[in-house]
Amino acid sequence: MISTWTPPAPEGTPAEAELLVAFDRGRDLRLLVCPAWFDEANKLRRFTLEVIRRLDRAGLDCLLPDLPGCNESLAPLPNQTLESWRAAMTAAAQGLRATHVLAIRAGALVAPPALPGWHYAAQSGPKLLRGMIRARTIAAREAGLAESSESLMALGRAEGLTLGGWAISAAMFAALENAEPALAPGQSDLAQSALGGPGLWLRAEPDEDARQADRLAARIVQSLAGGPA
Amino acid sequence: MTVSHNLDGAALDLELKGLIADVLGLDPEQAQTFGPETGLFGHLPELDSMAVAGLLTEMEDRLGIVIEDDDVDGEMLETYGGLRAFAEAKLGAR
Numbered sequence: 544m545i546s547t548w549t550p551p552a553p554e555g556t557p558a559e560a561e562l563l564v565a566f567d568r569g570r571d572l573r574l575l576v577c578p579a580w581f582d583e584a585n586k587l588r589r590f591t592l593e594v595i596r597r598l599d600r601a602g603l604d605c606l607l608p609d610l611p612g613c614n615e616s617l618a619p620l621p622n623q624t625l626e627s628w629r630a631a632m633t634a635a636a637q638g639l640r641a642t643h644v645l646a647i648r649a650g651a652l653v654a655p656p657a658l659p660g661w662h663y664a665a666q667s668g669p670k671l672l673r674g675m676i677r678a679r680t681i682a683a684r685e686a687g688l689a690e691s692s693e694s695l696m697a698l699g700r701a702e703g704l705t706l707g708g709w710a711i712s713a714a715m716f717a718a719l720e721n722a723e724p725a726l727a728p729g730q731s732d733l734a735q736s737a738l739g740g741p742g743l744w745l746r747a748e749p750d751e752d753a754r755q756a757d758r759l760a761a762r763i764v765q766s767l768a769g770g771p772a
Numbered sequence: 773m774t775v776s777h778n779l780d781g782a783a784l785d786l787e788l789k790g791l792i793a794d795v796l797g798l799d800p801e802q803a804q805t806f807g808p809e810t811g812l813f814g815h816l817p818e819l820d821s822m823a824v825a826g827l828l829t830e831m832e833d834r835l836g837i838v839i840e841d842d843d844v845d846g847e848m849l850e851t852y853g854g855l856r857a858f859a860e861a862k863l864g865a866r
Contacts, residue, residue, distance in 0.1 A: 677829065
């Protein structure tokens, strides 16, 4: 169930394997799951796995790689850029022979455009940054420090910035300021409103919701059968 | 998710309480018992800065308002009444 894949290595460095959770039974349909990012990844981890278990039972192989620098990955997060994550997800899609992609929240920013599939509750780069910057200014204010969003944005662009414990490089930061999820041919949006409940990334504590997982999996199965997503 | 309708007092109340229920994982009925003095940030351990940031960002989306750094202070976040008064002022200023 735990397996490995290899993202492209930066020039002059050896390629390091990354881990993934795989429900791999050699079936024809192979779904690459691009996880949510940062804090949302924690909030949605169990939900993501619950959806994957349902899709496995429905007959899909499911492949959930770590974004390099996140989760179990040993790669340094400050070395990651939007482009390197895009390249990593494309390499995962090829190495794991994925036929479809399910991108979750900001995962939509790095979904391989060559694969048909779905963007679940896609999150834009500016909104992701806005939420994380806001969390930092609120925490700073609680600690009696004055930090403004504007100065933090400038610092992020110039030097990179640690937000909520995640060290975001200047290149990643600048790219996220203009990153909007784009549907490639064969990809469609699955909005939160289709799941009949509030998004679990909103929760203050990680939680799960079996009914939402049922619905998301069912929408994907229905879409694969030729119905609307 | 963005709504642009005009919210009167009762509708705003429903929207805000629903949002807090979504963040705290409460049943909507439970959140309906919130009163002006119900404590939020600093009273509920699960409502940390990350959760509050999510709450405010979602408020922007659902109410169609923009919340600036300077808007966010202890008073606004401390009680449900404070948050509601803030939302009313923001909606009135649109």
